[in-house]
Amino acid sequence: MTKTINLTLKVWRQQSATIKGGFETYHASNISTDMSFLEMLDVVNEQLTLDCREPIAFDHDCREGICGQCGSVINGRPHGPEKGTTLCQLHMRHFNDGDTIAIEPFRAKAFKVLKDLVVDRSALDKIIQAGGYVSVNTGGTPDANAIPVPKEIAEKAMDAAACIGCGACVASCPNASAMLFVGAKVSQLALLPQGKPEAARRVTFMVQTMDELGFGNCSNERECEAECPKEISITNIARMNREFFKAGLFSSTR
Amino acid sequence: MNWFVSMLGSSIGKKLMMAITGLSFCGFLVAHLAGNLFIYGGRDAFNSYADHLHSLGPLVNLAEIGLLTLALIHILTGATLFYENLRARPDRYSVNKSAGGRTIGSATMPYSGFFLLFFVIFHLFNFHFVDKTHLTIFDIVSKAFSNPIYVIFYILAMIIAGLHVSHGLWSAFQTLGANHPKYMPIIMMVSLVFSLIVGIGFGFLPVYISLIA
Numbered sequence: 001m002t003k004t005i006n007l008t009l010k011v012w013r014q015q016s017a018t019i020k021g022g023f024e025t026y027h028a029s030n031i032s033t034d035m036s037f038l039e040m041l042d043v044v045n046e047q048l049t050l051d052c053r054e055p056i057a058f059d060h061d062c063r064e065g066i067c068g069q070c071g072s073v074i075n076g077r078p079h080g081p082e083k084g085t086t087l088c089q090l091h092m093r094h095f096n097d098g099d100t101i102a103i104e105p106f107r108a109k110a111f112k113v114l115k116d117l118v119v120d121r122s123a124l125d126k127i128i129q130a131g132g133y134v135s136v137n138t139g140g141t142p143d144a145n146a147i148p149v150p151k152e153i154a155e156k157a158m159d160a161a162a163c164i165g166c167g168a169c170v171a172s173c174p175n176a177s178a179m180l181f182v183g184a185k186v187s188q189l190a191l192l193p194q195g196k197p198e199a200a201r202r203v204t205f206m207v208q209t210m211d212e213l214g215f216g217n218c219s220n221e222r223e224c225e226a227e228c229p230k231e232i233s234i235t236n237i238a239r240m241n242r243e244f245f246k247a248g249l250f251s252s253t254r
Numbered sequence: 255m256n257w258f259v260s261m262l263g264s265s266i267g268k269k270l271m272m273a274i275t276g277l278s279f280c281g282f283l284v285a286h287l288a289g290n291l292f293i294y295g296g297r298d299a300f301n302s303y304a305d306h307l308h309s310l311g312p313l314v315n316l317a318e319i320g321l322l323t324l325a326l327i328h329i330l331t332g333a334t335l336f337y338e339n340l341r342a343r344p345d346r347y348s349v350n351k352s353a354g355g356r357t358i359g360s361a362t363m364p365y366s367g368f369f370l371l372f373f374v375i376f377h378l379f380n381f382h383f384v385d386k387t388h389l390t391i392f393d394i395v396s397k398a399f400s401n402p403i404y405v406i407f408y409i410l411a412m413i414i415a416g417l418h419v420s421h422g423l424w425s426a427f428q429t430l431g432a433n434h435p436k437y438m439p440i441i442m443m444v445s446l447v448f449s450l451i452v453g454i455g456f457g458f459l460p461v462y463i464s465l466i467a
Contacts, residue, residue: 023348076351083353102349109342172353174361175339177265207264216342217265217335219363220425222355235433241266242431248261 004030005097009044011056012104017112017120023102026056033093037080038063038070040092057116065089065229068164071171072117073104078168079229086166086229106171109214110178121167123213127182128165130209131202134194147193160188162230169224169232175216180224182210183236190243200251203243266429268331273426275328280423280448282321283415287455293463297392304391329371336364359421359449366418373411399463408460416453423448 007028014021028044035043038060045055061069065086072087074080080090095101105113110123161184169180186203189195195202218237225234247253261267292303308314352361359366384394398404423445427433432441 073347073349076347076349077353104347104349107343107345107347109344113345172355174356176342177339179265207266211265214342215265216339217268219335219339219360220421220428221360223353224355226353226355234428235435235438238428238431238433241269241429244264244266245270245431248257248267254257254260 003033003093005033005092005095005099007031007040007095007098008100010100010102011116012113013056013116014105014113015115017114021113021116031092033091033095035092036063036088037074037090037092038088057118059118060088063088066164068166071106071166071168073102073106073171075102078106078171078227079166083226084229084231086164089229106167108167108170108176108216110176111167111170119167121165123215124165124167124178124181126213127178127206127209128185130205131185131189132198132205134189135197136194149192153191157188157191160184160191160232160236163188163228163232164230166229168227168229170215172223172227173216173218174221174223175219177218177224178210178213178215179218179237179240180228180232180234182206183234183238183240184232186240186243187236190239199243200247200253203240204247204251204253207240207244268335269429271327271331272335273429275324275331276422277426278324279328280419280426283419283452287452290456290459293392293395293459297390300392300395301390325374329367332364332367357421359417359419360425362417363421366414369414370411370418373414377411396463396466399460402464405460405464409457412457413453415456416449419452420445420449 009026009028010023011026012021013024026044026048028040031040031043038058041056041058048055058072059069061067063070065088068086070087071079074087074090079085079087080094082090082094103117105111105117106119106121107113111119111121114120163181163184165181167178167181170176170178173180186206189202190199220234222234225232262271289303289307292300380398381391381394386394389397399408424438424441427438427441
């Protein structure tokens with residue numbers, strides 16, 4: 001038989017980006033522990049709609065932990081208390097009957113709250129845009145093994161590419177820094193031969209854009225690494241730093 | 255040189271300056287502690303070490319100017335980073351919880367840093383900018399540490415210095431890009447041991463001096 005729990009939710013409600021928000025308390029009753037966190041919010045929203053009240057706005061899309069859309073701060077932890085888990089994949093069995101759960105949006109100067117728990121993370125897209133393109137030659141199809149890539153390097157690049165761009169690194173960083181995100185995006189291309197031709201300008205412009213958008217500075221607190229739902233390592237930040245120094249000192253990019 | 259200034263002015267550039275100046279101070283701490291160990295050799299040994307050091311003349315002045323420059327870079331960059339990082343999150347969370355990444359050292363970096371700045375100024379006025387025409391350095395030191403308040407304050411300051419270094423040392427390597435699966439565990443271990451050496455090594459000196467005074 002399915003276990004059900006009752007919860008008290010303290011949810012950040014904010015009508016729009018310009019109107020000041022605040023916490024409101026809701027009761028979530030008879031929540032199945034097999035539900036995901038977002039399904040629990042769906043149940044609360046259904047009741048709010050029936051009561052003719054404004055439902056809680058939150059971001060979500062695939063609900064499979066791969067799109068990077070969802071994410072709120074649950075009791076001080078982006079994506080909740082489970083390691084390597086997105087909010088949509090967090091199940092209610094990790095909570096106890098009678099718990100009070102505080103739900104807040106990701107907070108950073110670069111992430112404006114649009115409504116309730118929905119934040120504008122287009123700053124991350126701007127960093128990606130600043131990174132520019134990768135050159136792919138046209139012509140006849142090359143052999144798959146024409147460019148040898150050692151398995152270890154391919155795996156490291158894949159680990160970096162696992163970043164879903166959810167912004168939990170920024171949300172968890174005590175300084176609201178986006179270094180883990182940018183580190184992962186720089187690394188996934190810098191590691192591979194396909195990313196080498198534009199490596200210098202990519203890292204230079206991505207870091208420059210990151211700074212302009214008002215993200216904080218990394219102080220190696222390692223909260224991002226501990227909180228990342230895809231468990232991206234801070235070795236990617238070290239790699240970005242190396243790429244940045246290399247580009248700054250030895251390339252003609254300025 | 256415009257590109258160089260903008261590189262150092264970037265977030266990673268500022269980290270680089272913190273790392274290089276910080277590592278230099280770690281080097282200074284080693285030299286300072288090695289010199290201070292002469293205290294265990296007694297009054298004459300310590301005084302003769304001080305005399306030898308000062309007989310280097312212009313080299314000492316050069317080192318002082320170098321340290322002052324490093325200190326200015328470290329303090330000004332650190333203060334800028336602290337201010338920028340506060341501004342990067344204007345609305346704070348109502349619930350704050352660590353995922354286990356932070357340590358006491360990392361979470362208190364700016365505060366321990368500001369404390370150490372005041373400590374260093376205090377320390378210089380204690381033992382550096384003093385009239386040494388009638389008293390030897392050993393007498394000045396042993397007179398100061400006959401006061402238990404000084405002993406407690408210095409021990410506290412050295413614990414904070416150890417805390418600052420415990421995060422700073424490995425963090426400098428990470429910033430420089432030296433994060434390697436083979437060497438990072440060693441760097442972390444060295445950081446911990448070094449912070450203990452700083453804390454205990456310097457921290458025990460006032461206790462020893464107050465005991466023999």
